[in-house]
Amino acid sequence: MKPRMLKLSLLAALMLSASACSSIKPWVKPYERDRLADPIMSWDRDAISGAYLDHIYESREGSRGATGTAGGGCGCN
């Protein structure tokens, strides 16, 4: 997908989302979110560690991106 196409798609999605704002009501109430707020539900509790592991993979694989986290040391000599 080209960057321009991606931007247009995102813009369209945002506009659709905004127009639907008034008709959608939150189906999970704030007082029902205690479990989701538990630290064990965090996508990535430790930034350095997550970045380090993702970077290990990225420097040894052809794939890259969309990890949410990545980076750190490389050493792919």
Add this chain to the structure above:
Amino acid sequence: MRCVRLCGLLILALTGAAHSAVLPDDRADVFYSTYKGGGMDITGKSILVRKKFAESFSVQANYFIDTVSGASIDVLSNASVIKDERKQKSVSLDYIRGKTSYNVSYANSKETDYISDTMHLALSQDMFGDLTTVTLGYTRGWDKVSQRSGTAITPKGQADRRSYDAGLSQVITKNLLGSLTVEVITDEGFLNNPYRFTRYVDPTDGRGWNQQPEVYPGTRTSTAVTARARYYLKYRAAASVSYRYFTDTWGIRGNTFELGYTHPISNRWIFEGRVRLYKQGPANFYSDLFPRRDAQNFIGRDKDLAGSKNTTIGAKVTYAFLPEGWKFFKRGTVTLDLSRIQFKYDDFRNIKDYGIADGFAPGAEPLYKFNANVLQIYASMFF
């Protein structure tokens, strides 16, 4: 020489580009890691400090240094062993206004033969009663690539990098979170690794093959899409699953599948386990053995471009101390993380250890494989 696109990814991670409109906790981290495998020995050390100020802002600084000794088989095949050090500095600023958060970050990475500067901008918006968070990000990077030979450093070229990412994080039920991330990355410039060589059939050479430098295209654009879900189990534990599809203009297709399980015991211990499976097809200009010199316009034999698969099994334990706090610290944690990764290559042969003298004709050497062990130990103090 290290792989490309270090800083942008790190600051993406460290700024938490996908978080909702709440500033992250103030914290200080000390991190130590080792990687051993495939002829390489890497030690990493890092410190990180994050602090809120003026109610709506949070600033973060990170310093990472890693030391490499040894070299991967691609380089060892050319008898050059590397010892190098990389130092990376990054700063990040978050600002929250209503349900919107903004982030700007900068990172610089330096090593003997590679200098990288990266800027990152991100915008995150909560909507639909805070059930949905949309994130948009843009990263721009400038890399200077050189080649080291003894003490001589020869500039090889520059690479410009742009990355566009978009994420959607969704509360699906009171026990289930989902997210979808898309990232498009486009590179232009010198994208080769100057230390890698291709090999081609050469009957005049005693080995039956000879070498020439790789030639890569001057551009590369990739698209990756990741879907993730995380579920809160009845007995206070969490299970997660993720899948990523990757494709690029070099012909590489990759699939990544990961399962995770998190199990706390009291408020002191958190145990985690994960399994990760990865498989990729080769780049369309990759070959382990070309039929002749200059066989085609673009030629590559970097094992990262070969068809391959790898499997990771990881375990992690976190211990929380100072639950009542101490001085201005609210709490602290210490974590041990161990991973074992098994790499196997479909069409990358071990020419370092096997050859004609061992009875293996060119192109018939055993396929390369290796195991790597990754250790991480870190302490975090929250204040």
